[in-house]
Amino acid sequence: MATSAAALTASGMKQPLTLSACNADERAGSYTVISGKSYQLQINPSDFKHSRSICYNTKVPLGAPRSTLKYKAMGPETVSFSAVLDGTGVVPRLQGFNTPLEVADQIDAISEIIYNYDGEMHEPPYVQLLWGKLVFYGRLQTFKSDYLVFKPSGVPLRAKLDLEFLGSSSSQSTELAANKSSPDLSHVVEVRDGDTLPLLCLRIYGDSRYYTAVARHNGLAEFRRLMPGQRLHFPPLE
Known part of the structure; x- marks a missing residue:
């Protein structure tokens, strides 16, 4: 029996925001995280904006006193946040x-x-x-770096990044959005040579102890030996 995402929750555990590069399969309408191309923020954002929009046809017909708002399409979602990077050594580095x-x-x-x-x-x-519960796929739109603290030599010790991403939604993910409990909305990783389940859990969740729950979720009888090319689901934390 598959383990629910709630079983992966560790109370009081810090969950760092993770950025991962992905390959997009347009035919299948899915995204796959590229192994080894993930970065976890040492300091989580203090502000986070998630915007949604709807596009309407506002063209005024000839002779009409005003336009009628006719639905045209769902606009792309955007996510923006600020992230502080520290090089002073004051902020502990993430284990692993x-x-x-x-x-x-x-x-x-x-x-x-x-x-x-x-x-x-x-x-x-x-x-x-x-x-946490957020799983967002898109592409970078804005990348701004503000350098805040410097060594006497001019080397930066702290910086603030302002990042904005434009959402990318496949037809498959649009259909799945109506079913929030679907396991297909979970994090999907293609196993590469040298990957282990504890290492993948450490990379995704920040803690390797989730490996037993993830193994049950994927129905793995033998989790110590993963096969390259194997696709595993990692439910978002709740």
Whole structure:
């Protein structure tokens, strides 16, 4: 029997916001996180905006005194937030993740996931934002860096990033949105060589102890030996 997402909850545990580069399968209407291309924020955002919009046809017919708002389409969702990066050493580094010490290197690592042009895809990557119950797929629209504190040499010790993402919704995800309990809305990862279930849980949830619940959720009889190419579902935390 599959384990519910609620069984994955650890009370009082900090859940860092995770940014992951994704491949998009337009035919299947799904997204797959690229193994090894995830970044967890040391400091969670203090502000977070999630906007939705609806597009209407506002064209005024000839001779009409006013236009009627006729539905045209659902507008893209947007997510925006600010993230503080620290290079002073005051903020503890996340256990199990090799977060760069220098602010400039942290920005480079984030850029590699959400901004840099991919020569194989011939475009920047799709991005998954994972934070608690939120699972958002889209693409970067704005990336602004404000440097706040510096060493005497001019090397930045702290920076604030202002990030904005434009949502990307497939036909499949639109249909699934009507069924919030569907396990297909969970985090999907394609196993790569060297991946283990505890390591994947550490990468996604920030704690490897979820591996037994994830194994039950996926019906794995043997979780110690994962096969490359295998697709696993990781339910969002509740």
